[in-house]
Amino acid sequence: DGGITQSPKYLFRKEGQNVTLSCEQNLNHDAMYWYRQDPGQGLRLIYYSQIVNDFQKGDIAEGYSVSREKKESFPLTVTSAQKNPTAFYLCASSSGTVSYEQYFGPGTRLTVT
Amino acid sequence: DQQVKQNSPSLSVQEGRISILNCDYTNSMFDYFLWYKKYPAEGPTFLISISSIKDKNEDGRFTVFLNKSAKHLSLHIVPSQPGDSAVYFCAAKTGGGNKLTFGTGTQLKVEL
Numbered sequence: 001d002g003g004i005t006q007s008p009k010y011l012f013r014k015e016g017q018n019v020t021l022s023c024e025q026n027l028n029h030d031a032m033y034w035y036r037q038d039p040g041q042g043l044r045l046i047y048y049s050q051i052v053n054d055f056q057k058g059d060i061a062e063g064y065s066v067s068r069e070k071k072e073s074f075p076l077t078v079t080s081a082q083k084n085p086t087a088f089y090l091c092a093s094s095s096g097t098v099s100y101e102q103y104f105g106p107g108t109r110l111t112v113t
Numbered sequence: 114d115q116q117v118k119q120n121s122p123s124l125s126v127q128e129g130r131i132s133i134l135n136c137d138y139t140n141s142m143f144d145y146f147l148w149y150k151k152y153p154a155e156g157p158t159f160l161i162s163i164s165s166i167k168d169k170n171e172d173g174r175f176t177v178f179l180n181k182s183a184k185h186l187s188l189h190i191v192p193s194q195p196g197d198s199a200v201y202f203c204a205a206k207t208g209g210g211n212k213l214t215f216g217t218g219t220q221l222k223v224e225l
Contacts, residue, residue, distance in 0.1 A: 004156075031211050040122070042202060042217040043157070050211065058212075090156055096211050100145050104156030 003027065004105035006091050011110045013085075021076045021108050023091030029103075031096040032074035036060065037088040037107075046089075049074055050096060078110065085112045116140045117205050119216035126223050132190040134219050136203035139184065143205040147213065148177060148188045151200045160201075161188070193223045 004025045013019045025032065034046040045058030049068040063082025068074055074093075078085045088109050092102040118137045126132045136146075144165040149157035163170040163177045163186070170177050176189045190197055200220050204213040 006156075033212075035215075040217060042119075043204075043215040045212065045214075048212060088154075092156075094211055100206050100211060100213075101147065101159045101162065102211075102213060103159070104149075106156050107154065109154065 004091060004093055004103060006089075006105035006108050008108060009106065011108055013110070013112050015112055016080045017112075018080060019078050019085075019110065019112075021078065021089055021091075021110070023074045023076065023105060024072055025074075025091075025093045025103075025105075026072060027093055027095075027103065028071070029093035029095050030071070031094045032068065033092040033094075033102060034058070034064070034066065034074070034076045035090040035092065037090060043090065046076065078112075085110060114139075115217070116143075117203060117214050117216040119201075119203060119219050121219050122217070123220040123222070126193045126221065128195060128223055128225050129192045132188075132193045132197065132221055132223065134188040134190075134201050134203075134221065136186045136188075136216055137184060138186075138205055140205070140207065140214075141184070142207045143214075144208045145206040146177070146179060146186050147204045147206075148175075149202045149204060149215075150197075151202060151218070157202060190221075193221075195223050195225060197221060198223050 033048040035043040047066040049055035147162040148160040151157040200218045
């Protein structure tokens with residue numbers, strides 16, 4: 001079964017701690033993306049990667065970091081510098097060449113208290 | 114600066130009738146548009162797309178219309194079914210890249 005997995009589904013952290021969200025895909029897609037969803041604000045792009053070992057900032061990259069060491073994996077670290085980390089985080093991937101559709105994972109709900 | 118706008122946060126329709134979801138955009142460089150459907154606590158799923166060289170694309174019960182001069186697109190769902198109740202996002206892409214810009218979404222409720 002091809003798809004995108006995100007783990008865990010729910011994550012709780014104390015303020016001041018860094019936390020890493022996992023995203024894995026077996027679709028053989030070159031491009032991967034991280035979005036954040038807040039109520040009434042739609043999906044906002046955090047970081048994206050068009051190819052292994054390369055990534056670019058999205059619209060709201062401050063307080064986040066990523067790595068792309070493998071084609072299948074694009075983990076997102078929410079650092080203590082992120083002022084409002086509580087949100088629903090979505091990972092997506094796309095072929096980047098065959099079509100423009102992005103395929104999304106099930107999301108991770110992060111709650112920081 | 115919200116380049117993709119969905120001005121109706123919610124829409125309620127009776128089962129069997131037509132649902133029309135609207136989306137406006139400001140960036141004339143957008144050349145490809147997509148609609149996604151999202152259930153609570155799940156990732157969005159792709160529904161239908163349209164290239165800027167077309168004005169209509171149809172897939173089963175779903176039709177997307179694009180009016181470039183008005184910078185407006187709409188998604189028609191006919192007939193609407195209770196399972197269509199979800200949040201619908203429109204998204205747009207500029208040429209030369211794969212980044213999508215999403216609207217804020219419209220919550221569709223299909224009532225029996």
